[in-house]
Amino acid sequence: MDISASFMRKGQKIKEKSSRRFDEWSKKYDRSLLQFLIFRRSHNMFISNIMHDTRKIRILDVGCGTGEFAMKLKGYKKDAGVYGLDISPDMINAAKAKFKDEIDFMIGDVENMPYEDSYFDYLTCSHSFHHYPHKKKAVHEMFRILKPRGKIMIIDGCKDSLLGRIIFDVIVASHEKDVHHLHSSQFARILEDGGFSKITQEIFNPGIPLLFTMGVAKKPA
Numbered sequence: 001m002d003i004s005a006s007f008m009r010k011g012q013k014i015k016e017k018s019s020r021r022f023d024e025w026s027k028k029y030d031r032s033l034l035q036f037l038i039f040r041r042s043h044n045m046f047i048s049n050i051m052h053d054t055r056k057i058r059i060l061d062v063g064c065g066t067g068e069f070a071m072k073l074k075g076y077k078k079d080a081g082v083y084g085l086d087i088s089p090d091m092i093n094a095a096k097a098k099f100k101d102e103i104d105f106m107i108g109d110v111e112n113m114p115y116e117d118s119y120f121d122y123l124t125c126s127h128s129f130h131h132y133p134h135k136k137k138a139v140h141e142m143f144r145i146l147k148p149r150g151k152i153m154i155i156d157g158c159k160d161s162l163l164g165r166i167i168f169d170v171i172v173a174s175h176e177k178d179v180h181h182l183h184s185s186q187f188a189r190i191l192e193d194g195g196f197s198k199i200t201q202e203i204f205n206p207g208i209p210l211l212f213t214m215g216v217a218k219k220p221a
Contacts, residue, residue, distance in 0.1 A: 023090035029066050030094075034127075041205050042126045042155040043069040045212050047076055049153060050122060057121040060085060060145070062110050063128025067095030070103045083120075085113060110138045115145045118219070122146075125154045130168070130181045139194035146217040152196060157181045158203050158211035167208060184211055191215040 064084030157168035196215030
């Protein structure tokens, strides 16, 4: 058996299951308790690291859900080009219904994104990275679409502490299945291997510990 082909087929099945799960979740996503416990706090962390940039920038939110962060960002950076990508058709349909033509929302797979090379200044990814079956491939694709010195920002559950491991390796994993959160050192390594430099990390939201990881795309101008 071709191990590589088997690995890819398994990953495709995981993505299809995730898409169906998020299609179902889209109906109550905006009312989820997670919006208040972790999503909005994560969105504010992203915004605090983008607001100082006075350029006219393009930003892609990967795993954008129903577009709440993308719309909040557009409110702060009215001249920015804001884009949203999600594997769930129902999530994207909900985002488009709410926000019309203000933001470019698309259905897509993070491992094969429908954007040209070196297109974005920022890429944000909030609480979807643990769903990706081929994390290295996803990071390489993120690197591809970022401009030279473009910034990647990822927030996911932090499992550095015992509390984090209980929440994300036991509770979340048993509920969501086929998910895997990374330790902070693993995040740093996967970004460095994917072509990013100047990796910085911050743990925040102590009740449900979250990890913010940022890197700069190291590529020729």
